[in-house]
Amino acid sequence: MIRMKEGSGIVVANKKIRMMIPGPVEVHPDVLKAMGSAVEPHYGDAWVAKQQRVTEILKEIFNTAGDVYLLVGSGTCAIDAAIGSCLQGGEKILVGTNGYFGDRLVSIAKHNGLEVIEVKATWGEELDADEIERALERDPSIKAVAVVHSETSTTVLNPIQDIGPIVRRHGQLFIVDAVSSLGGVPFSMDEWCVDACATATQKCLGAPPGLGPIAVNERAWKSIDRLQTGEHGWYTDLRVWRQYAQEWGDWHPTPVTMATNNVNALLVSLTQLKAEGITKRMERYRSLALQLREGMRKAGIAPFTPDEKLNPVLTAGVAPSGVNSAEIVRYFLQEYAIQISGGLGALKAGIFRIGHMSPVMTSEDIELVCEALASFCRTRNL
Numbered sequence: 358m359i360r361m362k363e364g365s366g367i368v369v370a371n372k373k374i375r376m377m378i379p380g381p382v383e384v385h386p387d388v389l390k391a392m393g394s395a396v397e398p399h400y401g402d403a404w405v406a407k408q409q410r411v412t413e414i415l416k417e418i419f420n421t422a423g424d425v426y427l428l429v430g431s432g433t434c435a436i437d438a439a440i441g442s443c444l445q446g447g448e449k450i451l452v453g454t455n456g457y458f459g460d461r462l463v464s465i466a467k468h469n470g471l472e473v474i475e476v477k478a479t480w481g482e483e484l485d486a487d488e489i490e491r492a493l494e495r496d497p498s499i500k501a502v503a504v505v506h507s508e509t510s511t512t513v514l515n516p517i518q519d520i521g522p523i524v525r526r527h528g529q530l531f532i533v534d535a536v537s538s539l540g541g542v543p544f545s546m547d548e549w550c551v552d553a554c555a556t557a558t559q560k561c562l563g564a565p566p567g568l569g570p571i572a573v574n575e576r577a578w579k580s581i582d583r584l585q586t587g588e589h590g591w592y593t594d595l596r597v598w599r600q601y602a603q604e605w606g607d608w609h610p611t612p613v614t615m616a617t618n619n620v621n622a623l624l625v626s627l628t629q630l631k632a633e634g635i636t637k638r639m640e641r642y643r644s645l646a647l648q649l650r651e652g653m654r655k656a657g658i659a660p661f662t663p664d665e666k667l668n669p670v671l672t673a674g675v676a677p678s679g680v681n682s683a684e685i686v687r688y689f690l691q692e693y694a695i696q697i698s699g700g701l702g703a704l705k706a707g708i709f710r711i712g713h714m715s716p717v718m719t720s721e722d723i724e725l726v727c728e729a730l731a732s733f734c735r736t737r738n739l
């Protein structure tokens with residue numbers, strides 16, 4: 358029954374598991390090999406060149422002429438740095454919320470002492486750019502807007518390209534959580550008027566967890582530089598990272614010990630992405646998403662969002678009536694050795710989520726997922 362998967366995936370009870378959750382993702386064997394390379398100093402000419410190469414490729418993926426830093430930490434560390442550095446306690450931030458990670462942005466903002474104005478959309482719907490504009494018009498004291506690009510809890514992609522120009526026109530700062538989209542979903546930071554953007558290595562960037570890349574432009578720096586130093590700690594103050602990049606950049610470019618093995622792994626993954634071609638990679642994910650949606654419907658399961666709004670790296674299905682999505686998750690693991698996810702929050706039992714944001718994901722993987730879904734439905738007489 359179980360078709361074994363080649364490669365570097367995890368093994369549970371002697372079964373190699375196909376990991377198809379929305380991050381972390383299974384990584385290429387060469388990426389893992391780099392992760393296991395000798396520990397090296399995070400300074401010196403060879404190191405500086407390597408780190409520069411990584412940030413150069415990341416700039417291409419962010420599509421920005423701004424600065425990119427590699428924070429040692431998860432994606433949330435980079436989000437915390439963006440929100441905490443750009444604003445100071447007591448200032449107002451508008452957060453668009455339509456899922457678990459939007460709520461997380463609210464929490465991060467509050468932990469940074471900010472006053473939060475929320476513009477909500479129903480979980481499963483995208484944020485409404487016009488509604489954000491009206492909220493900005495109502496309250497000119499709002500300093501920044503923060504939004505999640507790919508809302509991983511619902512698979513919804515928020516219209517960053519519509520919201521950005523509105524925020525720019527009103528003179529505020531636009532901060533985006535692109536943790537589960539950067540590298541897998543087209544993103545154009547400068548064109549879309551995004552001022553600070555945070556991501557992580559363990560999702561579409563195809564590397565192990567451990568780094569939180571962040572991109573910041575001139576407008577963000579202006580906002581950061583008007584603030585007093587030392588308001589929200591040191592580690593996630595972007596000025597500290599800039600200071601080391603500027604003053605020590607030619608030999609020791611970071612304020613803390615860089616996670617060198619993670620950078621080595623990321624460099625391999627990014628080099629593979631460049632070799633495949635950034636646009637090509639994204640188109641490949643998109644065709645995997647379409648293949649999955651077709652298979653879902655064939656099995657009798659409805660995709661949670663319409664095809665016109667598909668997320669190229671993440672697909673959710675609606676659990677058939679009378680079925681808790683946890684049963685589908687369990688069936689996938691037991692019968693097919695595929696690890697998928699249930700929903701979150703109010704959608705916990707109602708949807709299941711399949712991540713296809715790993716560079717090693719193939720159409721054979723998707724075919725097997727479709728087979729598993731059809732088999733589940735047959736077994737349950739659905």
Ligand SMILES: *Cc1c(COP(=O)(O)O)cnc(C)c1O
Binds near residue numbers: 432508509536557
């Ligand atoms: C995974 C995820 C996060 C959290 O990232 P960590 O690396 O776990 O800190 C934040 N936002 C979104 C949209 C995510 O998908």
